[in-house]
Amino acid sequence: MIAEPHTAPAWRPSEVWIVVPCHDEGPVIGEVVRELLELFPQVVAIDDGSTDDTYAQLLATGATVIRHPINLGQGAALRTGFDYARNRGARYLVSFDGDGQHRVADAVALVDRLVESGADVALGSRFLDRRTHMPAARRRLLRAAVWFTRRVSGLPLTDAHNGLRAFRRETITLLDLSQPRMAHASEILHGIARHRLRWVEVPVDIAYTDRSRAKGQVALDAINVLVDLFVRRYLR
Amino acid sequence: MLIIKALLIGGSALLFFYFFVVARGRPLEKIGMSLVFLAIAFFSAFPELSDRVANSVGVDRGADLMLYFSTMAMLFLCFNLYLRLRQIQGELVRLAREVALLGARAPATGPTAAAEEPGPRR
Numbered sequence: 001m002i003a004e005p006h007t008a009p010a011w012r013p014s015e016v017w018i019v020v021p022c023h024d025e026g027p028v029i030g031e032v033v034r035e036l037l038e039l040f041p042q043v044v045a046i047d048d049g050s051t052d053d054t055y056a057q058l059l060a061t062g063a064t065v066i067r068h069p070i071n072l073g074q075g076a077a078l079r080t081g082f083d084y085a086r087n088r089g090a091r092y093l094v095s096f097d098g099d100g101q102h103r104v105a106d107a108v109a110l111v112d113r114l115v116e117s118g119a120d121v122a123l124g125s126r127f128l129d130r131r132t133h134m135p136a137a138r139r140r141l142l143r144a145a146v147w148f149t150r151r152v153s154g155l156p157l158t159d160a161h162n163g164l165r166a167f168r169r170e171t172i173t174l175l176d177l178s179q180p181r182m183a184h185a186s187e188i189l190h191g192i193a194r195h196r197l198r199w200v201e202v203p204v205d206i207a208y209t210d211r212s213r214a215k216g217q218v219a220l221d222a223i224n225v226l227v228d229l230f231v232r233r234y235l236r
Numbered sequence: 237m238l239i240i241k242a243l244l245i246g247g248s249a250l251l252f253f254y255f256f257v258v259a260r261g262r263p264l265e266k267i268g269m270s271l272v273f274l275a276i277a278f279f280s281a282f283p284e285l286s287d288r289v290a291n292s293v294g295v296d297r298g299a300d301l302m303l304y305f306s307t308m309a310m311l312f313l314c315f316n317l318y319l320r321l322r323q324i325q326g327e328l329v330r331l332a333r334e335v336a337l338l339g340a341r342a343p344a345t346g347p348t349a350a351a352e353e354p355g356p357r358r
Binding site for chain 1: 336
């Protein structure tokens with residue numbers, strides 16, 4: 001990995017597209033997208049069939065807005081956003097959750113690291129430093145998920161299922177995401193391993209609000225994710 | 237005894253007609269399901285033959301053998317339906333995403349419009 005300090009910025013904001021999948025995020029989505037737009041001029045938000053006022057909130061932000069006519073799942077929303085951004089000539093693509101738990105500064109850090117290191121993909125990690133304060137039960141569950149993900153994917157990761165990631169355009173084309181729901185996270189890791197992509201992890205902070213906690217994946221979802229990882233590893 | 241015979245034979249004849257003539261499907265599926273219905277009709281007509289077939293494969297009664305086979309056929313059908321459902325779900329996702337992309341609302345002014353660069357769509 002190249003770790004030379006750079007004087008001039010190695011990338012321009014106009015080369016970056018931020019992809020924000022969201023579903024029923026009405027109370028927070030406007031602020032999330034507006035904060036992003038302060039640093040990144042190109043934001044595409046995908047309203048994944050929300051039943052609240054998410055779409056109206058998005059239209060007021062000045063971001064590009066795409067609306068799924070029905071709820072298709074986060075994986076499908078990401079794919080829609082990636083397709084749109086690639087067609088608009090995006091060079092770097094960042095996935096950023098719409099529930100307000102990610103920080104814009106971390107998105108900048110991810111692109112910085114992606115460009116500097118020459119890696120194909122940069123993954124956000126909650127466990128590289130001690131910034132993220134999370135409930136103890138969630139920490140234990142995530143630790144177990146990380147352990148399992150490392151075993152199954154063969155990648156020495158420090159975090160699993162963190163939605164904050166930065167990709168090069170070519171990486172997105174190569175990964176060719178097809179899993180519509182939550183399994184896209186393991187699909188990405190599987191693709192990284194299969195195509196022997198160069199990846200880096202970047203410490204990020206996740207804000208655990210009551211809202212994101214209530215909406216986050218519950219422990220039972222972890223079973224689906226584990227089964228999915230297992231099937232990918234051994235039954236293909 | 238005669239009534240149940242008539243019901244079974246009539247019913248399987250109807251289903252055979254449906255699967256072989258009316259329903260669209262893959263040829264192998266068609267042939268497979270048609271064979272099942274023909275077998276049901278045949279063994280309903282000649283139940284004593286079904287006992288002999290059952291004995292030859294180690295099952296006591298022909299009726300038991302039929303039950304085993306129909307259970308297998310049912311599970312096979314369920315599995316087939318499940319696969320078809322997943323395929324349809326995949327198509328629905330693709331369709332909905334295409335519709336969504338067609339209706340994308342880009343901001344009227346700003347860098348997005350300037351960076352407009354239509355590329356080949358996948």
